Amino acid sequence: MIAKIKTRADFGGIVNYANDQKNKKKCAILLAHEGVCVISNKTIADSFQIQASMRPKVKSPVKHVSLAFSSQDINRFPDNEEGDALMAEIAKKWMEQMGIRNTQYIIARHHDTKHPHCHLVFNRIDNDGNLISDSNERIHNAKVCRTLTKEYGLYFAPKNSKARNKSRLRPYQLRKYNLRSATLDALTVSRSWNDFLGILKGLGIDMRFNRTDNSDKIRGISFCQNEYSIAGSKLDRDLSFNSLCATLGNVAAELVVQPHQAITPSGGGGASNELGWRDDKDKDNQRTEPFYKPSKRRR
Template identity: 40%
Template sequence: MIGKIIAGSSFGATVSYVMKEQSRILGFEGIEPPGVQDMVRDFKDQTLLNPRIKNAVGHISLPFSPKDADRLTDPAMAQIAREYMERMGIRNTLFLIVRHMDQAHPHCHIVYNRVGNDGQTISDKNIKIRNGKVCKELTAKYGLYYPKGKEQVRRERLREPDKTKYAIYDAIRSCLPRCKSWSDLEKRLQERGITTTFKYCGNTDRRQGVLFGMNGYTFSGSKIDRAFSFSKLDRHFSQAQRIVTPISQPRYSAQAVGNLSAAVSHYRSAFAGLFGSRSNSGESLDLGGFGVAGGIILPPGGYCGSIAPEQMQRRIGESHEEHIARITALIRQATEAMLIEQAERSRRIREQQTKKRQIKIHR
């Protein structure tokens, strides 16, 4: 959960936006939904109590991770939104909470009047700092998923050159755990249309920098991410080449292997139902080490709670049985995410078909 403060100067435009077609009202106070004009009138009338406030429009979006989709029922999201408002000091005023259903990630919008019911101002001082603090507190309280660093960035909203830079970041992050040398990384990135070139020290053959290119844009490793600077990647490969693979083969109970096999079967079925013919392409994970024949294909672009290869590695202090149980849970979670998306697509298709039939009837 990461709140986004949205600038707005018009209740008319803001309310019209949040009340889009694929939306549901989760809560309100002091206004009369569902008519947009009626709600806008109510919001505007209250601003007359304090005409000194130049911008009385408060608008905050609360996006959640797709990993929490199955838990975020309308009542649950409404409760979190109301508690968020209370902790942010948004109280004793008109507000509207609306859930949007047009994207894969669950999210809602809060529209409120910065002129309170008593004419006092709802302060927006340090609102971004307070927003970050409150979101972290609520994320911890409700056990929600909180992305870190570049995971927070909405890729679909990026423009060039940032769009390409983040595509390269995602590719390196995905490939790196399976690479033990520069040549391994270069080969895997080339398969994704990304070039790798090196900067050398003077006229020597000693490398001192790395550049990654794609779509006509070129970035140094450190510009993509500090963890991808030449020195840090070079250190990563040096350490990877010193790792000795254990000789002993872990043994798992028949029940644990059976649970994993069943989870894999359901995953493959959900994947085929969601992606169809694309199931023959894409990156795969081998499960042979767990005693399960074959592997699973990852959804394209990390879609629907995909499993990162590094998550498959056994953690320090984790027993073999705990390891396979965790992997089974990850696969089940990814399956649930794909089933939710499949159901949502079916619902959208039904709505479109219904609209078409209604149009024909009116004609």
């Protein structure tokens, strides 16, 4: 199960897309709704818009979520009342665990692909005129999808398309893929920096904080596994230092003090790779690193 979330400004267009019952290919079915008049798509959109007008400064009050299930689960969602009920139940539980409550929404099922899926449209302005926060939405969504997939015994699909073709990846691509997958999986089940570091240690992954010369300011973070090293921001945007702080909170001072401090040279001499750090004993290894970028010569 995966959920793709998009923020929109106009209710009319997205409601027409989600609840397009005239399209014979989609064969859209309205599974559930709350707080809207469902006489027509126009009345649905008008209902959304009236409530959104309580916060006129919010320019993008629409959230559109595509909830997709693996084709391996097609027997769990037959095209009947039972299958529709299960899909609506999971969609509602996804909303609840994402903190989306007390607001208008519609859930519509489509039949235009091989995999079962539905579309959820909800109002970011709730029934009391408050704005529903979407802070750390991507990380939270990944955790909720994984939890619901386990809870309902659904099929765990590969993390991305590359997983289906791992044999075709080049060695350095495979190392990056394996490190990225392991680190993101660790992040989804971590609630603090201590949790995250503990899980990474068990996986044999070293995490280092990057600093500038003569400064205690952290400028980034890097991950290393099996002599392969890469900056978190280049591994995945959710693994940059700022993103990790937003997810796990501010890093404690005692965690930053490590035997090998991460340093980015600011003066001449010794070039660094994309990590901004290296140990002397790894110098020869890093010269052959596929992602190594030599510094420019001074003229």
